[in-house]
Amino acid sequence: MSPRRRDAEGTAAARAERRAELLATAAEVFATRGYAATTVREVADAAGILGGSLYYHFDSKESMADEILSTFLNEMWAAYDRVLAADLGARDTLTALVAESFGCIDRHRPAVVMYQNESRHLATGPRFAYLTESRRRFEEMWMTLLERGVREGAFRADLDIALVYRFIRDTVWVAATWYQPGGRLTAAQIAEQYLAMVLGGIQHE
Amino acid sequence: MSPRRRDAEGTAAARAERRAELLATAAEVFATRGYAATTVREVADAAGILGGSLYYHFDSKESMADEILSTFLNEMWAAYDRVLAADLGARDTLTALVAESFGCIDRHRPAVVMYQNESRHLATGPRFAYLTESRRRFEEMWMTLLERGVREGAFRADLDIALVYRFIRDTVWVAATWYQPGGRLTAAQIAEQYLAMVLGGIQHE
Amino acid sequence: MSPRRRDAEGTAAARAERRAELLATAAEVFATRGYAATTVREVADAAGILGGSLYYHFDSKESMADEILSTFLNEMWAAYDRVLAADLGARDTLTALVAESFGCIDRHRPAVVMYQNESRHLATGPRFAYLTESRRRFEEMWMTLLERGVREGAFRADLDIALVYRFIRDTVWVAATWYQPGGRLTAAQIAEQYLAMVLGGIQHE
Amino acid sequence: MSPRRRDAEGTAAARAERRAELLATAAEVFATRGYAATTVREVADAAGILGGSLYYHFDSKESMADEILSTFLNEMWAAYDRVLAADLGARDTLTALVAESFGCIDRHRPAVVMYQNESRHLATGPRFAYLTESRRRFEEMWMTLLERGVREGAFRADLDIALVYRFIRDTVWVAATWYQPGGRLTAAQIAEQYLAMVLGGIQHE
DNA sequence: GATGAATGAGCGTTCATTCAT
DNA sequence: CATGAATGAACGCTCATTCAT
Structure with a gap:
């Protein structure tokens, strides 16, 4: 496996892991407060980032x-x-x-x-x-x-x-x-x- | 019982009945769409009045x-x-x-x-x-x-x-x-x- | 023409007039600043109302x-x-x-x-x-x-x-x-x- | 002319050329979509790099x-x-x-x-x-x-x-x-x- | 040089609520 | 009782910008 290949995999894996982390946080908040009643900022707060930053990972x-x-x-x-x-x-x-x-x-x-x-x-x-x-x-x-x-x-x-x-x-x-x-x-x-x-x-x- | 008294009761009864009607409508909409996802306007629409008018009946x-x-x-x-x-x-x-x-x-x-x-x-x-x-x-x-x-x-x-x-x-x-x-x-x-x-x-x- | 008819017409006319006023204001601001560069709040400011209020009149x-x-x-x-x-x-x-x-x-x-x-x-x-x-x-x-x-x-x-x-x-x-x-x-x-x-x-x- | 001097010039020239390339791309996109309506990401996409990377070249x-x-x-x-x-x-x-x-x-x-x-x-x-x-x-x-x-x-x-x-x-x-x-x-x-x-x-x- | 994750201000929009009529 | 125009806070989302790597 070339270093480039390994890097690319590492990056993609890190990205997927971050997504999974954020989704776990979001699911927790949605489940607790209700999806409609939960604001994107609340999810972001729970993840320790700002509201807008979630949109780097999700549409x-x-x-x-x-x-x-x-x-x-x-x-x-x-x-x-x-x-x-x-x-x-x-x-x-x-x-x-x-x-x-x-x-x-x-x-x-x-x-x-x-x-x-x-x-x-x-x-x-x-x-x-x-x-x-x-x-x-x-x-x-x-x-x-x-x-x-x-x-x-x-x-x-x-x-x-x-x-x-x-x-x-x-x-x-x-x-x-x-x-x-x-x-x-x-x-x-x-x-x-x-x-x-x-x-x-x-x-x- | 004086006529005035009876009137007042009639009015109060009518009022209570209207409230009950509106609450039944609201409950139906809240149950169907979810409370947080339901707008006051949707409740009012279902009741055939305008959004602001609900505030005559409810706080x-x-x-x-x-x-x-x-x-x-x-x-x-x-x-x-x-x-x-x-x-x-x-x-x-x-x-x-x-x-x-x-x-x-x-x-x-x-x-x-x-x-x-x-x-x-x-x-x-x-x-x-x-x-x-x-x-x-x-x-x-x-x-x-x-x-x-x-x-x-x-x-x-x-x-x-x-x-x-x-x-x-x-x-x-x-x-x-x-x-x-x-x-x-x-x-x-x-x-x-x-x-x-x-x-x-x-x-x- | 019944009074009701006249009222309804008066209301509809007033509404159309208000729309036209607001559109004239909006057009002026859009023309001056450019459509994309103009914020809805700027249009509303020019009309003397708040940003959200425009949405009572326009989608x-x-x-x-x-x-x-x-x-x-x-x-x-x-x-x-x-x-x-x-x-x-x-x-x-x-x-x-x-x-x-x-x-x-x-x-x-x-x-x-x-x-x-x-x-x-x-x-x-x-x-x-x-x-x-x-x-x-x-x-x-x-x-x-x-x-x-x-x-x-x-x-x-x-x-x-x-x-x-x-x-x-x-x-x-x-x-x-x-x-x-x-x-x-x-x-x-x-x-x-x-x-x-x-x-x-x-x-x- | 020393090799160092020539390198520096080569680097500076290459840099200026890259700037010119990027500016040509940017101008094309700005002209097509409108300056205000164009995002920095769109410019970067057209240039084949990521949004943040433009800031190495431009303030x-x-x-x-x-x-x-x-x-x-x-x-x-x-x-x-x-x-x-x-x-x-x-x-x-x-x-x-x-x-x-x-x-x-x-x-x-x-x-x-x-x-x-x-x-x-x-x-x-x-x-x-x-x-x-x-x-x-x-x-x-x-x-x-x-x-x-x-x-x-x-x-x-x-x-x-x-x-x-x-x-x-x-x-x-x-x-x-x-x-x-x-x-x-x-x-x-x-x-x-x-x-x-x-x-x-x-x-x- | 370039990446990519994050920032934070601000955008278009929604909506519960108010109030003169 | 109800209307309808307006309020204003807050929402989901965008985007120019930063910076550690």
Whole structure:
């Protein structure tokens, strides 16, 4: 590897790293204060630079949100696709999907919070069409799984499938709003408990 | 009762009715677009008047949010207090609370959505201290109930109580974001299904 | 005419009048300082209001430029079309067109200056496509007239027509940059002298 | 000449050449987009370097404009002074001045366009006082020439001298906005035609 | 000579709010 | 009660400029 090549890589890598740093900061602030209510100056303050300086790295406030959300969704779908490719039974697939979801919350908490709070509003712009598409695919995936589970006798047949879908979806993702990495419970422990509740109910038998 | 008195009451009643109308409109728009992203003009447009005219009825955009949220919370607590006063067993109390919660969603859907999306942000101002207080009381009420339920043998003892609390809280309230009055399922039917899931789990036994 | 009708008309008229006032001010400032170099606050200062207040009347800085230029061009073409409809000989048509042009300069001086200085730059946006179209029609009209004049024996045949076109076009319109309504010479007097020069040359015979 | 001396000269010459290159690029961009509307980055892009790098060569955007305009004006006045020193008759002086002017347009087209479009605006700063002074001298020179021409019987006496001055000035310089070096007509041919028009008029006798 | 990250003033624009009518 | 013109603070963003490397 020539020194020039190494330099170029070093520069590009440093740049990417800085972007990632700034995006992590921005995601944190957006998640805490809300995207619309957060000013670009607040993000910059949190990053220790001036408002205008953010525009050296990003085109716009919107493009920060875009990059934060798409990075998260890409990783989420990669994880989901691995689970689906494993071709497990309905119950085990559900278990694995919930576990992966909590893993995403663990690694992308601010992005998940943003997704919860802002996607409905952001999705109206053409730039965020992928949010709508992701939501559609997500619903499709879960509905298919739940229907299969009922067919296979793994899940109760007396429940409204669409309602169960929303029940699980909301239950899992809203956890991002209160989950704290490094808190009393790990993401895996929370996933385990959630699965116990969702599968078995909270009632003593 | 003198004619003057009656007039004054008529005027005051008309005024209150107009306020309520405007607040219902505002809540709808705030819930749809998000409080921060909604302009006063959008609220006024939806009400068929001009932006400035809202200020005859309300001090500020914030005071609209205040009135919307406090009206909802007051009614919610009145309903909860009636349930608690009935002194039922843990399981029946839980059932009644969930039913009442879905009733609130039915009657105050936009306010509940606002509460979900904005309360964290709004609660930072002193004017909205009651949001924090309500959240505290809510948690206290549910934790007490769940602990009692475990003690009484109504609920499973192997679950993390704090997690169950959040599980139920989120499950119930997030429903406001998709619930449509007059849709396929009534609020009561949704409540019933939710209770079936929460109590019994989705797994076929 | 009902009082309501009269009121509505009065309001609409007052509004249109205010717009016209503000546009006249804006045109003056744009012409003096240059469109790009003029800030919205400078326009507002000249109008005695605050920067933001302009946006009650206009969508954007660009829409002010648009309205100023299109108003001027519409009137100019109306005048030109009247001349062309009169079906005069080439010499008299040229005389009448030059006279009307100076009339436009007299009534729309700042707009003409803006057109001179900014149209090339503004015309790149789709909103100002009419500037390009007007320029095309203008050239076509003049070229046709000059060719006819040569054919009819009214104008010299030894000159490059395209050059004569530019000669006249520039000569006439650039006058807007120094013409002062109410100055030593009226627009009509300037037109007369210009015609004498253009038609007869400055050389003593 | 010592090697050191030769190196220094070589360096200084190379530096001056790079400056001239960059100024030519800058003038082109300023003329095309307008000085105020052109960003330093656009100039740098056109030169194939980064925005900040221009500041190694120039103090500021303004100093680029300064150097472009003063270089042009210095050369123009050198040419004019040569003409005036020849002590020709009024008609021949006018002919020579117009020819030299078109020569300037040929060699300094972007600078002339900038001068046309921006000098009024730039001249307000003290740094560009020479623009005002040049304009004054220019007017003085032409007015003196025209008055002499009328006295000598070379030019018509029935025209307003001040108007004739502006007529010629505008006619000549505005040509820079459409002249293309290497186009259908050379600068000398355009000058010839312009002189034919200005001196003899466009009318057939 | 040139880079690239940052600065900071200022821009066009928005919007909650006021108030004379 | 409502209008509509205006306010003024703040916003997202731009850009001439600086400077360590």
